[in-house]
Amino acid sequence: MNRVALVLGALFVVPLLIFLAISFRYDPRAIDSPLIGRPAPTFTLAGLDGSVHRLADSKGRPVVINFWATWCQPCIVEHPILQAGARRYSGRVDFVGIVYQDDPDLIRRFIAERGAWGPALLDPGSKVAIAYGVYGAPETFFLDANGTVVEKVAGLITPQTLDRILGELL
Amino acid sequence: MIVGRPRSALVAVFLWVALWGAAAAQDPTGEAMALEALGLDSPQLVEPPAGPPIDGAELERRTQEVASLMRCPVCQGLSVADSPTDSALAMKEEVRGLLAAGYSDDQVLGYFERSYGEFIRLSPKPTGLNLLVWVAPILAILAGALLIAARMRSARPTGAGAAAASDPELDSYLERVRKEAGN
Numbered sequence: 001m002n003r004v005a006l007v008l009g010a011l012f013v014v015p016l017l018i019f020l021a022i023s024f025r026y027d028p029r030a031i032d033s034p035l036i037g038r039p040a041p042t043f044t045l046a047g048l049d050g051s052v053h054r055l056a057d058s059k060g061r062p063v064v065i066n067f068w069a070t071w072c073q074p075c076i077v078e079h080p081i082l083q084a085g086a087r088r089y090s091g092r093v094d095f096v097g098i099v100y101q102d103d104p105d106l107i108r109r110f111i112a113e114r115g116a117w118g119p120a121l122l123d124p125g126s127k128v129a130i131a132y133g134v135y136g137a138p139e140t141f142f143l144d145a146n147g148t149v150v151e152k153v154a155g156l157i158t159p160q161t162l163d164r165i166l167g168e169l170l
Numbered sequence: 171m172i173v174g175r176p177r178s179a180l181v182a183v184f185l186w187v188a189l190w191g192a193a194a195a196q197d198p199t200g201e202a203m204a205l206e207a208l209g210l211d212s213p214q215l216v217e218p219p220a221g222p223p224i225d226g227a228e229l230e231r232r233t234q235e236v237a238s239l240m241r242c243p244v245c246q247g248l249s250v251a252d253s254p255t256d257s258a259l260a261m262k263e264e265v266r267g268l269l270a271a272g273y274s275d276d277q278v279l280g281y282f283e284r285s286y287g288e289f290i291r292l293s294p295k296p297t298g299l300n301l302l303v304w305v306a307p308i309l310a311i312l313a314g315a316l317l318i319a320a321r322m323r324s325a326r327p328t329g330a331g332a333a334a335a336s337d338p339e340l341d342s343y344l345e346r347v348r349k350e351a352g353n
Contacts, residue, residue, distance in 0.1 A: 004320075005317065008313060008317060012310065012313070032287075033285075033287070034283070034284060034285065034287045035284075035285060041210055041211075041212070042210070042211040042212065043209060043210050044208055044211055045208055045209070046208055052208070054211075055211075056211065101256045101257065101260070124209070125209075126256075126257070126260035126261075127209050127210055127260075127264065128209065128210060129260075130260065130261060130282075130285065131210055131214065131285055132285060133285030133286040133287065133290075134243075135243040135244065135286075136244050136257070
């Protein structure tokens with residue numbers, strides 16, 4: 001009897017352990033965006049100064065779309081990285097920032113202190129963030145010259161990642 | 171004179187354009203139009219709504235229903251309906267808007283799934299490998315029940331005393347008890 005119980009138990013426990021061993025190696029939040037390989041949702045949003053920015057105007061150039069906020073620590077860390085990137089790829093790649101659930105006044109103050117790297121667009125009702133499947137800030141989407149999403153980076157972006165992806169796109 | 175007239179006309183045209191431009195910039199209707207066009211360029215859902223528009227109590231009930239099937243992206247195991255976070259509130263608002271327009275629960279969930287992936291569903295769809303999640307617990311319960319049944323069947327004879335009679339140690343003990351009871 002004990003042997004039967006042991007075998008039956010092992011039949012359940014062993015596959016379960018294998019399953020857990022495999023799945024715990026992945027972060028469920030880091031799953032690839034289903035948008036990859038598909039046309040990016042296009043938007044028309046206003047910046048802090050009211051000027052209107054259309055994603056459609058970037059056709060023909062790769063685009064970096066970064067969802068950020070002043071309450072998010074990694075966003076503060078990657079701010080100079082994006083600034084350097086925007087300078088380095090100026091004229092070849094469009095850098096677009098979309099404010100993710102933050103107060104426009106705080107964004108304005110932040111940019112006044114640290115400078116901008118591209119337009120900081122306001123997204124009322126987070127409609128654009130939802131269309132991009134944003135889980136949190138920061139998230140960076142890379143679009144090729146045709147407007148297709150080629151990669152999504154969740155969390156802090158490094159200069160190496162930025163150079164690697166843009167190097168492939170240019 | 172000949173030179174002066176076109177020049178003054180040019181200045182007049184310039185002034186007119188500048189004034190008209192300034193007026194257009196302050197034109198509230200122009201601004202409203204620009205605001206209206208803000209957001210996503212194309213509608214979130216390309217297909218037409220499956221049903222008629224809804225509102226009032228039914229809209230509230232269905233918003234709550236659909237939101238309770240969706241995972242709040244910034245929480246740990248909470249549904250969009252149960253989460254007080256800004257992200258969840260924005261998503262709930264989006265759900266409400268789509269349902270109000272007449273989209274079905276499936277269409278709304280499908281829209282979110284297209285941008286967030288299947289992770290947005292609190293319970294995975296019962297297809298493919300996901301079936302394991304639905305079937306495995308039932309199989310486990312069945313296996314457990316079979317195990318218990320098998321154990322009980324093999325344990326019954328010993329419990330009934332028939333098998334106990336074959337245990338010499340217990341036999342002598344029982345005999346002593348009977349004897350003492352008989353005295």
